[in-house]
Amino acid sequence: MKQVAVVCNYKLNPSRIGGMDRFFVAYDRKCKAQGCVVKWFFSGGKRFSFYKDLDIEICPDFSVENCFLNFQRKEKREFDFIVTHFVELCTSFFREVKNNGQPYIISVDHNPRPLNGFPIKKRLKNKLKGRLNSKYIDRFVGVSNYTRDQILNDYGHGLRSKTEVIYNGIDTGVYKKRTEENFGKFIVASHLRPSKGIQDLIHAVAILPTEFKNMIEIDIFGEGPMEQELKEVVKNSNLMEHFNFKGSSPDLPDLFQHYSYMLQPTYMECFSLSILESLASNVPVITTPVGGNTEVIVAGQNGFIFEAGNVLELSKMIEEILAKKKTISKPVHKVVEENYYLDKMVGDHAALLNL
Incomplete structure (x- = not known):
């Protein structure tokens, strides 16, 4: 043997x-x-x-x-x-x-x-x-x-x-698929460290026009060395009603379905399992063109791509999604089920x- x-x-x-x-x-x-x-x-x-x-x-x-x-x-x-x-x-x-x-x-x-x-x-x-x-x-x-x-x-x-x-x-069978729009609800599933760019997301939400800011709710799942600092940035930006820090959870396969998009403003990636998990749940992804992200995310088909670190571009993209100027209308789970299982x-x- x-x-x-x-x-x-x-x-x-x-x-x-x-x-x-x-x-x-x-x-x-x-x-x-x-x-x-x-x-x-x-x-x-x-x-x-x-x-x-x-x-x-x-x-x-x-x-x-x-x-x-x-x-x-x-x-x-x-x-x-x-x-x-x-x-x-x-x-x-x-x-x-x-x-x-x-x-x-x-x-x-x-x-x-x-x-x-x-x-x-x-x-x-x-x-x-x-x-x-x-x-x-x-x-x-x-x-x-x-x-x-x-x-x-x-x-x-x-x-x-x-x-x-x-x-x-990923084991696509364990992820429950989104069937409703869940408009305005976004998920982050990430280790909380500077290279994941979550600080950029907070700043991008902070500069949204008030009418769009009031439409958004973001749940952050994960832990890491930057957690307390990120919470302070949220508090100092008066965004506590828009960001919820949920910690780590073994229940993400059941939870992704409750969101309209996953946000991943990362600076560093090889090939993101979180992206695959989100798509398997029929939830499109907003992310950056780093690492292997563009090998699975096609802008306008199963998500949107913005330049890493570009807070203004990210903020504008979120605004256009909330204004329904940018939409993903087709199911996004097939690419994972056929290629990344x-x-x-x-x-x-x-x-x-x-x-």
Whole structure:
């Protein structure tokens, strides 16, 4: 039986069961059906019932990379495959792993890049890391065409032959579809950090004409280091009746249907699961052209695109939607059901183990 270790810089959270949680569980089931034994390593959080069938190590006191290396040294267990998610690429970690039993290493890149690219020092460092350590990774996987291109730009175009795209996918069956317009109700589903641009959204609402401002209500689902600051901005802008901070919720598959649009004013993205979740719920998306967003969002068909950081453009777009000058009249869920579904994602990743 093939021995597989999956190393994830990802924290388990029972109050947030999202697309990646469903992928991990489905991937574990698929691998076992293919005759594999799977060991999971997560960077933090705690095990809960959703993960009851997985063999898990939680690594709260070390980086997940060091946790895995310590496990190998202590248990003397050799793996045929090492798969990483959300782990930095081309570090010395991969050299250490490769030198312990010669496993086949697959590294999946979910990590977004800055809007204007890395500074020159970081770019040079990445090139050096690619030259030194990329040979220890057997297969690079980007979650979008954008991500694949960034892997090649960061670590060297010589990696093209062993780099491929496997799009993220979601379990479309768990998302209840919007059947009513729910006009004026918007949802944000996001980690609350500066790169997600929620501060821009608040400022965009603040400058709306009063008649349109009075029409809008925005529920923000998520947690993060910027939460208190965002609440202060809302309070100082006299927008408390228009913004509701809901925290993390495992019930988003049932909740998306109650909104007219999802707002995602992000500066950084690889391939957004939140976009797929919103579309699967038949809720169009207002977002920026960063990362792989434009690989799924077609302006005027299943959402609208504005320039990242452009508060005036975002405000004008919201105003035109509220004035019904911009509308999405056709269902928007088909693109996810036909192209970005969980079974396809799981099957494509599991196929990498069939060497």
